[in-house]
Amino acid sequence: MPEIQAAPYGSHGIFARLAGGEVLRYRALMTSKRTVGIVVAAGTGTRSGSATPKQYAPLGGRAMVAHSVAAFAAHPGVDTVIVVIGGDQEEAARAALGDVTLVPGGVTRRESVLAGLEAVAASGGAQRVLIHDAARPFLPAAVIDSLLAALETHGGAVPVMPVADTLAFGADHLGDVVPRDRLVRVQTPQAFVFSDIMAAHRNWPADREATDDAQIARAAGIVVALVEGSLMLEKVTYPDDFAAAEAKIAASSHVRTAMGFDVHRLVAGEELWLGGILIPHDKGLSGHSDADVALHAVTDALLGAAGAGDIGTHFPPSDAQWRGAPSSRFLEHARDLVLAACGRIDFIDLTIICEAPKVGPYRDAMRARIAGLLRLPESRISIKATTTERLGFTGRKEGIAAQAIATISIAEFTR
Ligand SMILES: Nc1ccn([C@@H]2O[C@H](COP(=O)(O)OP(=O)(O)OP(=O)(O)O)[C@@H](O)[C@H]2O)c(=O)n1
Numbered sequence: 001m002p003e004i005q006a007a008p009y010g011s012h013g014i015f016a017r018l019a020g021g022e023v024l025r026y027r028a029l030m031t032s033k034r035t036v037g038i039v040v041a042a043g044t045g046t047r048s049g050s051a052t053p054k055q056y057a058p059l060g061g062r063a064m065v066a067h068s069v070a071a072f073a074a075h076p077g078v079d080t081v082i083v084v085i086g087g088d089q090e091e092a093a094r095a096a097l098g099d100v101t102l103v104p105g106g107v108t109r110r111e112s113v114l115a116g117l118e119a120v121a122a123s124g125g126a127q128r129v130l131i132h133d134a135a136r137p138f139l140p141a142a143v144i145d146s147l148l149a150a151l152e153t154h155g156g157a158v159p160v161m162p163v164a165d166t167l168a169f170g171a172d173h174l175g176d177v178v179p180r181d182r183l184v185r186v187q188t189p190q191a192f193v194f195s196d197i198m199a200a201h202r203n204w205p206a207d208r209e210a211t212d213d214a215q216i217a218r219a220a221g222i223v224v225a226l227v228e229g230s231l232m233l234e235k236v237t238y239p240d241d242f243a244a245a246e247a248k249i250a251a252s253s254h255v256r257t258a259m260g261f262d263v264h265r266l267v268a269g270e271e272l273w274l275g276g277i278l279i280p281h282d283k284g285l286s287g288h289s290d291a292d293v294a295l296h297a298v299t300d301a302l303l304g305a306a307g308a309g310d311i312g313t314h315f316p317p318s319d320a321q322w323r324g325a326p327s328s329r330f331l332e333h334a335r336d337l338v339l340a341a342c343g344r345i346d347f348i349d350l351t352i353i354c355e356a357p358k359v360g361p362y363r364d365a366m367r368a369r370i371a372g373l374l375r376l377p378e379s380r381i382s383i384k385a386t387t388t389e390r391l392g393f394t395g396r397k398e399g400i401a402a403q404a405i406a407t408i409s410i411a412e413f414t415r
């Protein structure tokens with residue numbers, strides 16, 4: 001199967017998954033092993049000292065929980081993500097995550113995981129499940145690769161790290177040293193054959209706690225393999241951990257800029273959609289979609305910065321489903337691609353080139369609309385307009401052109 005060789009397992013994250021037909025076919029093959037990522041995010045974060053549950057604290061420009069959800073969503077081996085949340089967290093979770101399956105959790109982590117597993121069972125089950133702490137925001141695709149590979153031969157697998165410090169009992173005074181040569185630090189995600197971990201959790205006594213799922217699996221006789229963990233996966237637990245997490249993002253972030261350009265013809269009898277708003281005018285822009293040339297330019301700039309092709313790659317004009325489509329959908333898609341690649345949109349500079357209509361009266365409304373679609377403050381959107389001094393097709397009012405430059409930051413720690 002050349003498609004599989006062309007897109008090795010987990011090789012390119014979201015870009016590989018969305019870039020073209022070959023990869024999409026590869027993904028379709030993989031769904032024969034339906035894999036669900038469960039992110040447990042129902043804790044209160046007491047030790048973190050955060051006023052709100054730590055998983056909603058901003059980290060690298062978005063809520064902590066959004067990072068690992070995006071990492072799962074971007075991985076071609078993960079088909080679905082569900083997030084387990086606290087009873088009073090729905091609003092915060094929706095604001096952070098948008099349209100993701102949310103499941104109410106329990107009082108302890110174990111109960112929250114059980115609730116997540118039951119939700120998977122109720123939705124038709126799965127072959128494999130990856131159970132992950134929202135409090136470990138930076139989830140490398142390579143760790144997911146290793147875990148899924150280990151599940152080919154084991155019922156469970158966990159990422160582990162070596163212990164670097166001397167370990168000893170300690171209360172009032174230092175006690176005996178604990179030999180560390182055979183100890184490991186256990187991280188998440190923890191990967192399991194779904195039916196096995198589901199049964200193990202159901203059989204675990206309700207009055208007994210376990211700090212992770214591998215313990216519950218082992219108690220049920222599941223052999224749990226070890227794979228190499230990652231420093232990126234350290235848990236955010238105490239107040240100082242937030243600064244350490246921000247430092248990880250800063251250390252691996254770099255800025256990308258890309259431009260987008262588009263032209264559409266002005267014709268009588270069409271609505272004029274420009275910059276995401278409907279403008280009264282004697283002509284409108286003609287195209288396969290609503291032909292909003294300004295949103296197309298911004299969309300292409302974002303796709304370029306994400307290295308994810310162009311608007312035609314994602315929304316081919318040959319595809320009837322995009323006939324008359326609102327260009328806001330294209331822009332939201334580009335936004336989600338950037339976010340899924342652990343990127344942050346820093347700034348958009350859009351220039352609309354036309355003789356008429358005058359853009360000035362609509363500039364604020366366009367800015368607000370684009371900021372809303374990108375979930376950014378308006379201060380990160382610049383809209384400029386110019387004429388071409390009555391020269392060329394824009395000068396003759398035959399069409400409108402737009403160009404945009406997107407500046408994004410991408411933290412390249414996800415591999
Ligand atoms: N009832 C609970 C408790 C914890 N968790 C989740 O389990 C993960 C690991 O737990 P921990 O770091 O201990 O988070 P908290 O329980 O929120 O923190 P603390 O113990 O400091 O209150 C976190 O993503 C947390 O949201 C959960 O889903 N449901």
Ligand SMILES: C[C@](O)(CO)[C@H](O)COP(=O)(O)O
Nearest residue numbers: 109133186187188211212235
């Ligand atoms: C699940 C876990 O993250 C694995 O290391 C850990 O056991 C969670 O412990 P916590 O005390 O609930 O933070």
